[in-house]
Structures are given as C-alpha cells and as structure tokens.
Amino acid sequence: MTNLFVKIKGYLGEFLLDFEHNFNSNGITVLYGSNGSGKSTIISTLAGFINNLETKIVLNDKIIENTKIFPPHKRPFGTMFQNPILFEHMNVNQNLDFPINRNKSLNKTLIPKEDLINHLELNSLLKRYPQNLSGGEKLRVALARTILKQSDYLLLDEPMSDLDIKTKARILNFLKMINKKFKIPILYVSHSIEEISQIADEIILLNNGKKVSSGSLSKILNSNSFQKLIGKFESSSVLEGILSETNQLMKITTLDVNGQKLIVPGRPGLIGNIVRVRIRSRDVIVSPVRVNTHITENQLEGIITNIYTEKDTAFSELVINLKNSKINKKSQLLRARITTYNLNKMKIAENKKVFIYISSVSIDRQAYQY
C-alpha cells in the first residue's frame, strides 16, 4: 500500500492555500474543485515546481524535502500537466524512450513499454512526429511517456479537458486498467463530474485553497458539501450496477442495482461488468404510490432518508436509499430534485417508501465499464 502524506500551506499572492491530506489508497483519487481552488498548485508543488510554500511531503516514510534537495527530476512522481507537451524534435518512439533513458533506479513494478504501446494503440504512431498527431493521439503518447517514468505515484492535472467524449472514455478506462494492473496510485485533478463519476475511488473536495471534505465516491457525491460546490443544476448521484442483460434488438442494457433493474441505452460493457451511471437529480421522478401504467423504463423503490428544503428557492432535494432487504449490500443513495410545492402535495416524508421513475433517455450514455 502506497502512503502519501501531503501538507502545503502558504500564500500565493492574495490566495491562501492550506491543504493537508493523507493518501492511503492504491486506487484513483480525484482532486475536485472549481477553477482557482488550488488544484493545480498542489500538483505543481508535489512535482517540485513551486518552492515558496511551506510543505511537508512524505511518500512511504521517505521525506521529500524542498526543491533544492529534491529538484523536480529527482521526485518519485510521474506528472502530466494540462495540455501535455511532446518534444517536437523527437518522434513518438523517441518521446517514449526519454524517461526510460533517464531512469537510473530499477523499479520493482516495471511497466513494459510494449504493453503500453499495445494498450494505448500506439503501434502505428511510433515513427511519426508530434506535428502530425491529433490531440487524442498526442495525449495517449504523453500519457504512456509519463507512465514509462516508472514512478511511484501518477499526478494527472486535468489532462483531458480538450478531448471529445469517446476518446476521453477510452483513456479513462485505460487509466483504470493501469491503476489496477500495475498498482500505481493515481491522483487525478478534474472539475468534470462525468470524469469523476467514472474513475474516482476517492474524492477530495477543494474549495478556495482548503479541503472541504474527502472520502469514497458515493459518500462524497451524496454529501451536501459536494452538492453545494457543484451548484444545484448539476446535482446528481452515481449508481453502480452489474451488467446483467443486453437487448441487441432494442439496443438497451439492463443493470442490476442492488437487486433492482435499471435499463440504460446502448451497451456500456460486457455481462458481469460493474457499470457506473450518473443520474441528474432533476431527472428523477418520485411518487408515493406505484404508478400502474408503464410510463418509464425504470421503476425503482427506496426509502427517503433526508429531505432538504431550500428556503430561498422553489425546490427541495430528496435523498433516497435504494435499499433492498434481500441483498445486504452497501446502500446506494439517489438524489431527486422536486419543487417544494410538489413535495407538500405528495405528502411524503423522511423514512417513507417511495417509487422512483427514471427515463432511460435522461441517463448519460457514457456509462462505462469499471
């Protein structure tokens, strides 16, 4: 288990960054925050490019001192910045060899170059120069190059802000694979909820230079501090289900979410895969009684655990536990956003059973295998 302790404190101009976190997971940790919340500063400090902040960085009992003693090239991190840069005077293969030729210590978990080339489909690109690559191709090369540094920790600073959805999905899947297969923990900076819900194992919420909260994906996504941070309009929850059935004719897929069925469009994976689906709170329809006609593909049941009524708006937010007494799994929470007017009309309250209707049309089509 890799353990990384980070403490950074200090002013950057008027901005106070005061961050402390103990990373002790081998998974993918997402650092989430809006622009200007200090995410990139944390990455740059870890990578050794900012030296006017008070820092304490300890990786597996090894203290990483200031940049004079530990300049960037001696740090055990593989860093990728926003808008990754390839060396224009080298072809793809030479770019990939750049960190390999500079790796003096032989790491125990050596990731073979051939493996990365195959997984990231770089074979046909090896002889090409960066000028002749598309944005997605460049990113794949840069990612492979960063991984080939064979570092103890990967730091990825919003590497995919410019990519189209399909390429993004492929690379996110790849990152998960790399993380699992080679056991390199990843710190991933993002302010895209889609990206988070697809890859995060843990989330750290950052606001105005300070850590707001941290924890597992479902805990954070359902926390009020997160909902506050992302704004009401984006309020959503992520459900995890096992892919149980695909209907090729209708082009739909059925997921088993805690024993309840959730039908999603397309084919997000193979049978048995775990799939995450993000559902926006405003797309969830709640009813105190079962609707006896078929109105949406999905009808789920749950117990209301919390109701938050907003005093200054027309809305209320419900947190619903999709509990299933037969399967004693971790509970999955779903958020629904309705008007307070409707809430009063329906006469629903905390701890009451409700029926939930979700149209498959509203489900994000990028539900990825995991």
Added chain:
Amino acid sequence: MEAFNFLNSDLNAVLITLKLALTTCFFLALIGTPLAYYLAFKSKKVKPFLESIVTLPLVLPPTVIGFYLIVFFSPDTALGKFFILLTGEQLIFSFYGLVLASIIYSLPFWVQPLQASLEKIGKDTLKTSESLGASKFDTFINVIIPLSKKGFLTSFIISFAHTMGEFGIVLMVGGGIHGKTKVIAISIYDHVEQLSFGKAHFLAGGMLILSFIILLTLFYSNRRSIVRVK
C-alpha cells in the same frame, strides 16, 4: 608591386574581419546564451531592467560605448589591469580590445533572436522534461538546443554579419592599425579618403554581396521564425 601590397593589406583586413566576427560569436555564445535563457525562463522582476541593458547597444552611438570602454579599461584602472593580465595588451589598439567592444556592441543581436526562440519553446516544455527525470542541464542539451536550432542559427548569422559591419566602435577602440585592428569597413573608408574608388568598390561590393547572401540564407531557412532585431 605596389598593387600587390595593396591587395595584401586588403586581404589582411578581410582576414582580421573574419577572425573578429568568429571570435566575437564564440564569446557571445558563452555569454549571450545564458543571458537569453535567463531572460526567457527565469527573470521576472529584473526582466525589464536586464532587457534594457541588453538593448542599450542598439540605441547608443557606437562612440559612446567606445568612449566608456577606453575610460574604464585604461591601464591604470583595475579593469584595465585585469585586461592586460588576460590578453597581455592594453585594450586600446589591440585585437582583443576590438573583440570586447564587438561583444558588447553585438550582444542584443545574439540575445534577442535566441530569447524569442526560447520563449516560443515555453516553460511548460522545461517542466515536462524535468518531470520526466531530466536535470536542467540535460534538458538544455537534449531538449532546448535541438528545439531552438533556428534561434541559434539566427543569432549566429546576425551577430556575425553585424560584427563584420561595425565601424565607429572599431575605429575608436582599434584605431585602424594595418595588420592588427584594421577591418574591411575601415579599409573602405581609407580607400575613399585616398580617392582609390576602384579598391573601395572591390571591398564594398564584396561586403554587399556577402551580407545579402547571408541574410538571404537566413530568411530562406528561417521563414517562420521572428527576428526581433530592428
């Protein structure tokens, strides 16, 4: 026989000019390159100050630089003594006096194109290289130099051409001594003063054609890069 002597002295001036230009470029590479690097990547607060100093030789009359050089490097000053220790001669009327004057005079011509080219490479490229395990020196040799080849070429060609063409400062510091500090530009001046227009034509035409070829090569090979020298 007399014609041969003249030709010999002109040939000497050509050789001295080439030697001066090459030596100057050599020292500019040593001094101007770190300066351009510092200006492009490091300096923040001192940048305007440093840039002003580097650009000064562009706007000052060469005689001003020459005057101060002669004053500061006169043999009774510490600088003057140091110069004698280093070269064995005092600055005025010596070849290395010319070199020093040319280094100062051509400094902006080395620094500015190189700085522009380094700025185009950008800090992020340096950061990428360092985060991939390359030290600063490693990065300079294997990333910066190959990526700024055109910048180096531009700096070299312009500084070379500019050093070949200087007159005022060379006359002031070097005095135009035959076989020692007399460069082509001064030879031409002497020929014209003596009304030997034929010989002047020979050297002036040569300079014109050579300079044109140099600039043509430069702009042809470098069509897209910016030359910031006025």
